[in-house]
Amino acid sequence: MTSFLSVEQLTQRYPDGDGGELTVFENASFGVEKGEFVVILGHSGCGKSTIMNILAGLSEATEGVVIMDGAELSGPSLDRGVVFQNYSLLPWLSTLKNVTFAVAARYPDWSREQVIAHSKKHLEMVGLNSDVFNRKPSQLSGGMRQRVSIARAFSISPKLLLLDEPFGALDALTRGTIQDELLKVWAGTEQTVFMITHDIDEAILLADRILLMTNGPYARVAESVDITIPRPRSRTEIVDHPNYYAIRNHLVQFLGIRSKEMAGKTDNADNRPQTVHIDELSRSATNRSKIAI
Amino acid sequence: MKVLSLNQRAALLSLVILVGGLLIWEAAIPAQKLASEMTEYERLTGAGSAKAGVPPPSQVIAKAWEQLSNPFYDAGPNDKGIGIQIAYSIYRVVAGYVLAALIAIPLGFLIGMSPIAYKALNPFIQVLRPISPLAWMPLALFIIQDSEGSAIFVIFICSIWPMLINTAFGVAAVRDDWVNVARTHELGALRTAFMVILPAAAPTIVTGMRISIGIAWLVIVAAEMLVGGTGIGYYVWNEWNNLDLTSVIFSILMIGVVGMALDALFGMLQRFVAYNE
Ligand SMILES: Nc1ncnc2c1ncn2[C@@H]1O[C@H](COP(=O)(O)OP(=O)(O)OP(=O)(O)O)[C@@H](O)[C@H]1O
Numbered sequence: 001m002t003s004f005l006s007v008e009q010l011t012q013r014y015p016d017g018d019g020g021e022l023t024v025f026e027n028a029s030f031g032v033e034k035g036e037f038v039v040i041l042g043h044s045g046c047g048k049s050t051i052m053n054i055l056a057g058l059s060e061a062t063e064g065v066v067i068m069d070g071a072e073l074s075g076p077s078l079d080r081g082v083v084f085q086n087y088s089l090l091p092w093l094s095t096l097k098n099v100t101f102a103v104a105a106r107y108p109d110w111s112r113e114q115v116i117a118h119s120k121k122h123l124e125m126v127g128l129n130s131d132v133f134n135r136k137p138s139q140l141s142g143g144m145r146q147r148v149s150i151a152r153a154f155s156i157s158p159k160l161l162l163l164d165e166p167f168g169a170l171d172a173l174t175r176g177t178i179q180d181e182l183l184k185v186w187a188g189t190e191q192t193v194f195m196i197t198h199d200i201d202e203a204i205l206l207a208d209r210i211l212l213m214t215n216g217p218y219a220r221v222a223e224s225v226d227i228t229i230p231r232p233r234s235r236t237e238i239v240d241h242p243n244y245y246a247i248r249n250h251l252v253q254f255l256g257i258r259s260k261e262m263a264g265k266t267d268n269a270d271n272r273p274q275t276v277h278i279d280e281l282s283r284s285a286t287n288r289s290k291i292a293i
Numbered sequence: 294m295k296v297l298s299l300n301q302r303a304a305l306l307s308l309v310i311l312v313g314g315l316l317i318w319e320a321a322i323p324a325q326k327l328a329s330e331m332t333e334y335e336r337l338t339g340a341g342s343a344k345a346g347v348p349p350p351s352q353v354i355a356k357a358w359e360q361l362s363n364p365f366y367d368a369g370p371n372d373k374g375i376g377i378q379i380a381y382s383i384y385r386v387v388a389g390y391v392l393a394a395l396i397a398i399p400l401g402f403l404i405g406m407s408p409i410a411y412k413a414l415n416p417f418i419q420v421l422r423p424i425s426p427l428a429w430m431p432l433a434l435f436i437i438q439d440s441e442g443s444a445i446f447v448i449f450i451c452s453i454w455p456m457l458i459n460t461a462f463g464v465a466a467v468r469d470d471w472v473n474v475a476r477t478h479e480l481g482a483l484r485t486a487f488m489v490i491l492p493a494a495a496p497t498i499v500t501g502m503r504i505s506i507g508i509a510w511l512v513i514v515a516a517e518m519l520v521g522g523t524g525i526g527y528y529v530w531n532e533w534n535n536l537d538l539t540s541v542i543f544s545i546l547m548i549g550v551v552g553m554a555l556d557a558l559f560g561m562l563q564r565f566v567a568y569n570e
């Protein structure tokens with residue numbers, strides 16, 4: 001039970017406006033290992049953003065604790081980088097300054113040149129070149145803006161990177177290229193990532209593990225699905241992997257049917273997600289060995 | 294023929310309207326005889342002064358030429374150049390305005406950041422804001438005992454409200470997401486204020502400052518008419534008492550030109566701080 005990040009019995013309640021209470025999720029518990037890329041999937045309103053904001057330290061849970069690297073989280077910190085769906089960039093600063101201010105905050109002893117060089121390096125890593133460094137975010141396309149946000153998040157090397165539907169506002173083609181950029185940048189680091197998405201294919205492409213949430217209220221993290229597809233992955237090749245459709249079907253089934261069936265309050269105090277490990281290769285291997293016998 | 298751009302055509306039209314207006318004005322004024330051409334009888338019956346009505350634009354232009362070619366002469370308390378008078382007015386406006394900004398912007402920040410401060414101060418603002426700035430004049434004269442200080446106070450009190458309200462509004466309307474960016478990067482309170490909240494609210498704040506300077510320039514003319522001594526408002530009033538309508542019209546135009554320049558200055562500042570989301 002000593003994960004790098006461990007979320008223990010997290011409960012969030014809000015006043016529902018009629019004098020009552022709305023329990024978004026209750027006793028949600030899960031862990032994330034160092035260097036792991038974890039994606040959380042669930043229907044709108046189940047509390048994904050709420051969990052993310054708690055992990056970012058931007059809001060506090062009603063009950064429960066989050067422990068990262070042995071210490072309980074309290075308040076926001078440079079240890080946790082956040083990319084929001086929109087508005088992560090400050091519109092009055094140029095692209096470059098949107099990154100340098102973060103780098104300067106992270107490494108206060110660095111010289112100006114060091115800060116600029118480090119920032120440029122990360123912008124170039126996500127495929128942005130010097131043409132756009134001096135442009136304002138409003139002069140960039142949506143995809144470029146999210147690239148800048150990602151470059152900034154990686155430039156401060158946070159212990160935990162939090163992404164809340166970072167590509168939600170982008171068209172499918174742009175989304176594809178940025179997913180590739182993200183994978184490329186991530187592959188060169190030991191970065192631990194926790195990401196929200198609505199897109200099943202995006203989740204399979206990026207994640208080591210997918211957490212599935214039941215519908216709210218009283219939502220919880222019900223399953224943890226291992227993505228048994230080796231890296232490096234590419235969008236065009238993973239679909240040929242035997243595990244791809246098995247995993248995808250499992251996720252579609254969950255979101256379509258079981259997230260509803262399993263919804264609601266449970267009396268179970270320990271709501272740890274059930275691990276689901278789908279591996280067609282080893283199954284057929286065992287099948288084959290059975291036949292051989 | 295090359296087609297003129299929209300701006301060029303508009304400028305041409307402005308010029309036509311200006312020249313046309315001036316010609317109509319010139320033609321509408323009945324020709325006046327020069328005093329030397331009047332008969333003794335006419336002069337004695339005051340025909341000359343009876344016709345000292347609205348001067349034609351040619352006279353105003355001549356006056357402007359005369360005044361602007363030597364704007365800073367000083368020939369005693371009742372005869373100073375237009376430049377000196379305008380300088381006095383601008384000095385009072387700037388003094389009152391800067392004092393107002395020094396209070397309104399920090400206070401606006403506080404009100405915008407803190408719902409308690411907003412609720413507590415709002416009733417005072419709502420009662421004080423609609424008071425005509427000149428209504429403060431008697432009280433100011435009594436307390437400050439100095440016409441100069443009173444005029445500055447009146448400018449102060451009229452320019453504080455738009456700046457205060459716009460600053461508070463601008464600060465309160467800063468997107469939570471941007472504040473969250475500051476929080477997740479551990480910017481301290483001071484750096485958050487200067488790096489995030491101030492630039493985010495700057496367009497709204499500068500709009501308030503622009504409204505304020507416009508009001509201040511409107512009010513200074515009236516205030517100087519009341520307190521007298523120096524300034525463009527006093528100058529207008531003084532020339533009216535001298536029945537020198539040419540100077541009155543000329544100074545009215547100068548008030549307009551200076552007001553436009555002040556506004557343009559803040560227009561530039563506004564463009565400088567503007568951003569697109
Ligand atoms: N400040 C708040 N006050 C009251 N209720 C809130 C507040 N913030 C969120 N909620 C409620 O909590 C629930 C979960 O919200 P949350 O934004 O976490 O959902 P989500 O899973 O991120 O949804 P989406 O996928 O649409 O982004 C919603 O029902 C929402 O109405």
Ligand SMILES: [Mg+2]
Nearest residue numbers: 048049050164
């Ligand atoms: Mg959300």
